[in-house]
Amino acid sequence: xxxxxxxxxxxxxxxxxxxxxxxxxxxxxxxxxxxxxxxxxxxxxxxxxxxxxxxxxxxxxxxxxxxxxxxxxxxxxxxxxxxxxxxxxxxxxxxxxxxxxxxxxxxxxxxxxxxxxxxxxxxxxxxxxxxxxxxxxxxxxxxxxxxxxxxxxxxxxxxxxxxxxxxxxxxxxxxxxxxxxxxxxxxxxxxxxxxxxxxxxxxxxxxxxxxxxxxxxxxxxxxxxxxxxxxxxxxxxxxxxxxxxxxxxxxxxxxxxxxxxxxxxxxxxxxxxxxxxxxxxxxxxxxxxxxxxxxxxxxxxxxxxxxxxxxxxxxxxxxxxxxxxxxxxxxxxxxxxxxxxxxxxxxxxxxxx
Numbered sequence: 001x002x003x004x005x006x007x008x009x010x011x012x013x014x015x016x017x018x019x020x021x022x023x024x025x026x027x028x029x030x031x032x033x034x035x036x037x038x039x040x041x042x043x044x045x046x047x048x049x050x051x052x053x054x055x056x057x058x059x060x061x062x063x064x065x066x067x068x069x070x071x072x073x074x075x076x077x078x079x080x081x082x083x084x085x086x087x088x089x090x091x092x093x094x095x096x097x098x099x100x101x102x103x104x105x106x107x108x109x110x111x112x113x114x115x116x117x118x119x120x121x122x123x124x125x126x127x128x129x130x131x132x133x134x135x136x137x138x139x140x141x142x143x144x145x146x147x148x149x150x151x152x153x154x155x156x157x158x159x160x161x162x163x164x165x166x167x168x169x170x171x172x173x174x175x176x177x178x179x180x181x182x183x184x185x186x187x188x189x190x191x192x193x194x195x196x197x198x199x200x201x202x203x204x205x206x207x208x209x210x211x212x213x214x215x216x217x218x219x220x221x222x223x224x225x226x227x228x229x230x231x232x233x234x235x236x237x238x239x240x241x242x243x244x245x246x247x248x249x250x251x252x253x254x255x256x257x258x259x260x261x262x263x264x265x266x267x268x269x270x271x272x273x274x275x276x277x278x279x280x281x282x283x284x285x286x287x288x289x290x291x292x293x294x295x296x297x298x299x300x301x302x303x304x305x306x307x308x309x310x311x312x313x314x315x316x317x318x319x320x321x322x323x324x325x326x327x328x329x330x331x332x333x334x335x336x337x338x339x340x341x342x343x344x345x346x347x348x349x350x351x352x353x
Contacts, residue, residue, distance in 0.1 A: 100139035164194030180210035203228035218244035227251040242266030249273035271298035288316040
């Protein structure tokens with residue numbers, strides 16, 4: 001045999017017909033589990049023709065709202081695999097990462113409660129932290145960050161310290177484009193100072209305009225962190241008492257939207273604070289199951305000062321509705337008024353009960 005003879009290149013396999021690919025991908029995503037979607041994501045990276053057929057089948061939330069690892073078995077491995085595939089698409093010039101606009105960091109999968117943390121270890125939690133950071137570096141359009149504390153009721157002081165370091169040292173430097181921050185399931189955590197520290201860091205960003213949190217006790221440390229968020233325009237919060245929140249209002253002169261679910265008293269004090277410090281307020285929604293007393297004087301101050309107010313919702317509180325309705329009718333911009341079970345569409349003078 002002549003060793004100098006060139007061997008012929010292997011024959012190129014023909015592309016699979018689109019209908020065959022569709023059948024394969026349909027079987028992959030039949031149950032629509034997180035693993036199925038990751039498999040489909042991997043299929044889309046095989047070649048151009050596979051990408052063309054697989055891309056329309058990928059659901060919007062797969063990329064836009066990046067929640068891999070949240071509240072799922074083997075969450076850490078799912079997250080790492082998803083980020084690795086995202087990096088592979090980035091290297092292939094597909095720019096899937098440009099579609100990521102929202103990221104959920106699940107604190108529970110970052111900490112192994114039964115093991116001692118070692119900064120240079122190669123355990124899953126360290127790999128997971130690295131995956132979150134890599135994702136934020138690859139996603140130029142990331143705008144909303146959600147810190148989810150689901151099932152973190154056993155978070156130790158030591159673990160909270162590690163999370164604090166991760167958020168303030170690793171995540172915060174990557175948050176220049178973040179405009180919205182959500183803190184979920186805060187009531188399940190015995191130690192919240194790490195959240196205060198992270199919020200204090202983020203407060204210096206002029207882009208952070210939206211804050212959302214659930215079941216939160218506004219202790220002094222957190223009140224101080226919230227006061228530093230002077231660029232805030234939209235706040236959605238669940239609070240134990242409105243008296244605590246009222247002390248923060250003077251630091252939010254740009255506030256436009258406030259939605260609050262609360263337990264204890266202070267609704268009149270909150271409205272007076274809003275009237276005094278938030279002239280640009282456009283929407284106020286307050287809901288309570290307590291039956292707190294609301295003074296007509298507080299509502300009057302609010303309506304006289306906030307000339308851009310369009311929506312006023314006051315649920316679960318006692319107030320003389322007739323004068324409030326009359327004042328809303330005379331207001332130049334109020335379009336919707338809800339008092340108890342009544343809804344007034346002020347612009348058309350109609351009433352739904």
